[in-house]
Amino acid sequence: MAIYVMWLRDMKIFVRAPSRIIGSLVIPFLLLISLGLGLGKMAMPGLSADVGYLGFLVPGMAAMTILFTGMFSGLSVLWDRQYGFLKEIMVAPVSRVSIVIGRIASGASTGVIQTYLLIFVSIFIGFKLPSFFSLCFALVYMILMAFIFTSIGLIFASRMKDEQGFGLIMNFLVFPLLFLSGTFVPLNNFPGWMKIISYCNPLTYGVDGLRNTLLGSSLIPLPVSMGVMGVAAVLLIVLGSYFFETSEVI
């Protein structure tokens, strides 16, 4: 019940801020039109020239949407702490784990909704939509990514006092995660050391998995990317729960 209540509250707030939903799609969309259309019908590894850079980039932008949505979702514990609402949550006879799961569930829901919106919008600029089955299969990767990044956001929010650390997290965690993955550039092109870092990055496997399900081509075998994401998700959810449970409420 607690999971549902936490999820419901986050969803109500999400739905009431349509400008925020649209706003979060702006950057991925701009990247799609500037880079995607700009670089045009380039042949990307494993993809025909017809799909082009645009096709290559869409799964990347989908993953980017989930990265940001997930992180913000997890970090929203900070706002709850700042505005006092966290006290109301923590004083309720509800297990800390269900609070965490509720947050992660809403992080996943909002991330998935926004990502499908982005994919839908990209149709208008030339992205070829895959089969319905593929779109559903992609959901698995989206959800796993959302679990991972919401948990990471939660871990940081549990140890931060206020939003001062935000800038640090964006610059030293989120952007490196974004650029040191296969989001913009195929991994094969990276020098050795960058490849190593990228293979330690869960986003890399998520983007690759999305490319696999949406475009049918990938660098990493499906079982591997799914496995890594699965393990990472479980690990981070457990860590997120631990950090949240031992965090300060005030």
Place this chain on the structure above:
Amino acid sequence: MFAVNVENLSRKFKDVLAVDNISFNVKAGELFGFLGPNGAGKTTTINMLSTLIRPGSGDARVMGFDIRKQRDQVRKSIGVVFQEPALDSRLTGRENLEFHAMMYSMKKSDRMARIKEVLELVELTNKAGKKVETYSGGMKRRLEIARGLMHRPEILFLDEPTIGLDSQTRRHIWDYIKKLNRETGITMMLTTHYMEEADYLCDRILIIDYGKIVALDTPSNLKNILGGDVVDLEIKGANGSCAPLAQEFEKLEWIKTVKEHECSLSLTMNSGETRIPQLVSIAAGRNIEISSINLHKPSLDDVFIHFTGKTIREQAN
């Protein structure tokens, strides 16, 4: 069984001992007050009792449940109204109440009925559908009281319930609190740094300063510690001495103490307001004219200064 039972409770924050080895009991149905200046340890104590933070050392039981080992049972039996608003301003008043009801596992039919009930109690029925961000400070506080009562707790904690409110709203909230306690018998524990609030509302008051208990008693007993009312008399034209009148007053057994300062006398007695006519006629009988009379009934202010003034001097020694 006491509603709240605290034994040797302490809590440190880095180097500061916020709560220093306090012990006390709150009886069921009591309106209990925690009075002290800012930083005295009131909020920390409430936070420990409501299981928001862990105690440092010592034990406490709320409705018989241990605050360390039986946290969920404690949480089910308490309602908390925090010092700073803990509402979600993006949701409506009703939605905030629904959130709370669902977190406390209230069944749907019960939820609906209870929401209606508590909204009526705090007179927010008309505003329940509006977002909390549109509410005034007083309305938010009332909503929080409604929310604290939603799941019918046996004890309600109120941390500085009227801080930041105008005097009219304060009066209203005081009246809700008193009415609630009288009509439902719910135990209430409030913290405050307002003397009048503790005096007006509480059955018993615990005075706390620097994390330590300074005094614990009913408001009237605390005030009696000072010995009673003080009547100050200004004597006209006494040529620098009111000694004869002072001596006369000292002989009377209903006057407890007489202090002489040049041409004024300070007398301590009970029910000063009933004795003033007698004082005037005694003075008149000796042809002494009183130019002004001041009646000063002891307030908790005096009690506090009495206790903490003493403590500070002892510490200095």
